[in-house]
Amino acid sequence: MAxxxxxxxxxxxxxxxxxxxxxxxxxVDAALKKGHNVNVxxxxxxxxxxxxxxxxxPNPVKGTTVEEQHHPTTSGFISALFEAAGLTGAKLDxxxxxxxxxxxxxxxxxxxxxxxxxxxxxxxxxxxTNTLVIGTR
Amino acid sequence: xxxxxxxxxxxxxxxxxxxQFADLAVDLAGAGNQVTMFLVQNGVLVARAGAAGxxxxxxxxxxxxxxxxxxxxxxxxxxxxxxxxxxxxxxxMDQFVDLLMADDVKAVWH
Numbered sequence: 001m002a003x004x005x006x007x008x009x010x011x012x013x014x015x016x017x018x019x020x021x022x023x024x025x026x027x028v029d030a031a032l033k034k035g036h037n038v039n040v041x042x043x044x045x046x047x048x049x050x051x052x053x054x055x056x057x058p059n060p061v062k063g064t065t066v067e068e069q070h071h072p073t074t075s076g077f078i079s080a081l082f083e084a085a086g087l088t089g090a091k092l093d094x095x096x097x098x099x100x101x102x103x104x105x106x107x108x109x110x111x112x113x114x115x116x117x118x119x120x121x122x123x124x125x126x127x128x129t130n131t132l133v134i135g136t137r
Numbered sequence: 138x139x140x141x142x143x144x145x146x147x148x149x150x151x152x153x154x155x156x157q158f159a160d161l162a163v164d165l166a167g168a169g170n171q172v173t174m175f176l177v178q179n180g181v182l183v184a185r186a187g188a189a190g191x192x193x194x195x196x197x198x199x200x201x202x203x204x205x206x207x208x209x210x211x212x213x214x215x216x217x218x219x220x221x222x223x224x225x226x227x228x229x230m231d232q233f234v235d236l237l238m239a240d241d242v243k244a245v246w247h
Contacts, residue, residue, distance in 0.1 A: 005238050019178040019210075020146065026209065027237075030230040036238060130237055132144075134246045 002089040003035040008124040012136040014045030015074040021049060024134060025077050028092070032084050037091045039128065041121040044136070047096040049074045050109040075110045082112040095120045140171040142236050142244040148179035149192050155180070158247045159192040166201035173236055175228055177207040184225045185216055197224050205232065 009027065013020045024040075031038050042049060056071040058064055078094065085092040095116035101107055125131045143162055149155040162172045174196060176184055183192050184206040196202050205228030206221065218227065237244055 003238075007234075007238060023146070023177055023207075023210075026230050027234065030234045031238070034231070034234055034238075036234070130242060130244060132237065132244050132246060 001035050002037070005129040006037040006039065006127060007031050008039040008041065008121070008128040008131040009134065010041040010043060010121055010131070011046045011049075011134045012044045013134070015049050015051075015054070017045075018137070020134060020136075021046075021074060025074070025081070027132070028081055029084060032081060032088060032090045032092060035088045035090050036129075038085070038093070039124040040092070040094045041097070041116070041118075041124060042094065042100075043097045043118075043121075044100050045104075047100045047104060048106050050078045050094065050096065050113045051075055051106055052108050052110045078113070079110045082110075093124075095124075138169040138171065140173070140236075140239065140242045141165050142173050142175060142242050144175045144177060144244065144246045145180035145192070146178040147247060148182050150182065151179065155183070155192050155247070156195070159195040161245075162202055163195055163199060166199045170201065172199075172202045174202060174204045175207065175233055175236070176205065176225075177210050179210075179214075181206045181210045181214060181216060184211065184222055186220055186222045188222065193222055193224065207233070 011024050015021055028038050052075050054073040054075045056066050058066050059069045082092055094113045096113055098115045098117055145155055145158055147155050162174050166172045196204055204225045206225050208227045208229055
């Protein structure tokens with residue numbers, strides 16, 4: 001059931017480099033399950049989180065196949081979050097910073113992600129119950 | 138007075154500034170604010186009984202400060218309940234979101 005509250009998160013960390021991206025995805029998941037709307041403003045390397053060209057891989061060191069390794073991707077998690085939002089009537093709005101995207105050529109995203117800019121973040125923050133800014137190291 | 142949600146993700150054995158973040162918590166509490174220090178990722182390493190990071194010692198005994206450690210981060214690092222330092226409680230992501238979405242909470246990530 002939608003709560004009518006909205007959380008905004010800004011994130012700068014790229015995928016697969018720190019525990020921060022995992023924590024951020026866990027926060028979004030918990031908030032959506034409680035029926036809160038969630039806005040994510042992905043800046044700098046974080047625009048690569050929803051890249052749909054991410055691929056699972058085998059682990060030649062351990063000798064495991066793609067299936068055995070069952071490697072998760074951040075884009076897969078983000079797709080699942082969009083689906084989770086639909087279950088509670090909450091809304092997930094994920095904005096990738098356009099300039100950051102262009103710099104990186106990171107243009108192919110999973111469904112639901114849209115292009116924007118810092119102005120979107122300002123608007124998000126003004127309209128949200130709370131805003132969490134996750135700075136990079 | 139306000140309620141501050143301070144999120145510590147850094148390991149004090151790797152970085153020098155978690156001690157200053159703890160100082161901020163103490164100062165905010167001293168000014169009459171309610172403070173929740175939520176430890177997450179490597180920030181939970183100070184939650185081990187006997188850890189000498191210096192941050193928990195600063196927070197101990199402050200009535201207006203609550204210390205929660207993310208249960209997922211603790212499990213990832215093999216820190217089980219019987220190994221938690223005194224004054225630290227298990228915190229879930231549900232709890233975290235409830236705190237974050239309460240009225241007039243100011244959240245600071247470190």
